[in-house]
Every structure is written in C-alpha cells, then in structure tokens.
Amino acid sequence: MLRLFTKVNVKRLILLLAITVVFAAVLTGCSGKPEGERSEVTIGELAQRLKQAVKLEELKQRDKETLKRLYRLGDDEVEDFVLYTAVSNVKADEVAVIQAKDAAQAERVKQNVSKRIDAQTAKFKDYRPEEYGLIQKHVLKREGRFVLFAVSKDADRIEQVFDEALR
Structure with missing residues (x-):
C-alpha cells in the first residue's frame, strides 16, 4: 500500500510541475508586444x-x-x-x-x-x-x-x- 501511495504522489507532483511550466510559458509569451508591433522610440x-x-x-x-x-x-x-x-x-x-x-x-x-x-x-x-x-x-x-x-x-x-x- 505504501508503494501505491508513493506512485500517486509522484504522479501528482509531475502533473503539478507540468501545469506550472505551462503556466509560466503562457505568462512569458503574453508579456511582450503583439507580433509585428514595434516599440515607438523617440x-x-x-x-x-x-x-x-x-x-x-x-x-x-x-x-x-x-x-x-x-x-x-x-x-x-x-x-x-x-x-x-x-x-x-x-x-x-x-x-x-x-x-x-x-x-x-x-x-x-x-x-x-x-x-x-x-x-x-x-x-x-x-x-x-x-x-x-x-x-x-x-x-x-x-x-x-x-x-x-x-x-x-x-x-x-x-x-x-x-x-x-x-x-
């Protein structure tokens, strides 16, 4: 039983890490300007x-x-x-x-x-x-x-x- 419990926790941990990575990637991708838009320098x-x-x-x-x-x-x-x-x-x-x-x-x-x-x-x-x-x-x-x-x-x-x- 202890072994099954560990596998479930490992799977949950992996799932949590995957969600975190995807969330970080989405935030990073949305932080810039839309493609094709240039910064307006003076x-x-x-x-x-x-x-x-x-x-x-x-x-x-x-x-x-x-x-x-x-x-x-x-x-x-x-x-x-x-x-x-x-x-x-x-x-x-x-x-x-x-x-x-x-x-x-x-x-x-x-x-x-x-x-x-x-x-x-x-x-x-x-x-x-x-x-x-x-x-x-x-x-x-x-x-x-x-x-x-x-x-x-x-x-x-x-x-x-x-x-x-x-x-």
Whole structure:
C-alpha cells in the first residue's frame, strides 16, 4: 500500500510541475508586444544611441532649415528628426534619422533622400573619389515612420543601432 501511495504522489507532483511550466510559458509569451508591433522610440533616444555607438563629434547637428534645403521636406511631412552633416562641403559624411508624420509621408521622405544621394553622387564622383566611395556605400532604409540615411565610414554600425532601436 505504501508503494501505491508513493506512485500517486509522484504522479501528482509531475502533473503539478507540468501545469506550472505551462503556466509560466503562457505568462512569458503574453508579456511582450503583439507580433509585428514595434516599440515607438523617440528621435532623441535614437540620437543618444547613435552618439554612444559612433563618433559624431566631427559632424555638426543641423536645424529645420538645413533639413528643408537638403531634402526638400517641411513641417507638414516631418514629425521629428536629427541631422548631422560634415562641417566642410568637401566631405560627404551625413547622418539623418527622420520620423515622418505617417507611413505614406515616410515613403516620400525616402524618395527625397534618394534625390539627395543622386546630387551628392554627381557632386563627388570626379571631384573627391574617397568621398564618392563613402556615398556609394550609403545606407538608406525605412522602418515604419522612420527613415535612416547614413554616409559614413561607420554606416554599418549606424544601421545596426537604428535596427536595434526599432525592434
């Protein structure tokens, strides 16, 4: 009889452990965001992450007027942005993260940035081959309402920071 009692207790213990494991798995699975939903990071947070990851001291942070002049973008399209460009116009380094007001505007922002890439390519092609090489290795991508543009020797690292921030 003692042996039967032990087997019953062991079975109950195993059942209790199985229920506990399933319950823990369900709680863990429900604690995150729904699949496909991205965290909404701010431009300020993104700029801070970029500054920590790569050297931006050699670049100058720019204002709305520069954004408008370089990319032909206005307040009606852009919610927020951070823009760094080279201090000298003989350098091609440029980093922009632009948050559009909506997804349709983000596509327009990306198209306008593409026009900037074309202009910079034509400008540097025969004039500064090293800078032209940087432009050829640029990063231009869109994630939701955010557009990243990077012309830098650290463009891959900038892209990685951007991707990690928007996960």
